[in-house]
Amino acid sequence: MDGFLIFIPETQPLMNWQQVRERYPHKWVLVEMIESHGENNWRYPDQLTVVDAFTEVSDALDHHEKLHRRIPERDYFVVHTDKRKLAIKERYWFGARMAS
Numbered sequence: 001m002d003g004f005l006i007f008i009p010e011t012q013p014l015m016n017w018q019q020v021r022e023r024y025p026h027k028w029v030l031v032e033m034i035e036s037h038g039e040n041n042w043r044y045p046d047q048l049t050v051v052d053a054f055t056e057v058s059d060a061l062d063h064h065e066k067l068h069r070r071i072p073e074r075d076y077f078v079v080h081t082d083k084r085k086l087a088i089k090e091r092y093w094f095g096a097r098m099a100s
Helices: 017-023 057-070
Strands: 028-039 042-054 076-080 088-091 096-099
Touching (some): 028 057, 028 088
Antiparallel strands (some): 028 042, 028 076, 042 088
């Protein structure tokens, strides 16, 4: 890696999406989906943990890319907290999911 240190405290609080929105208003957040439920190829997060918050989407996506390369088996997403509801579309043909 290029000297980029990733620290994820194991004691990060679990929150639902509304709690994330209230705690990090008008921010880009890098979240890990801990628990979710699915319906018709959509994932709805029940419990999230915030890895970090950003004002610039490019910074959030850069951090996501580095984190995903290091720990690919975990469910990390970049989302803006102005979004009222959070749903992740399952896209199996690329092996990726997109927030909608």
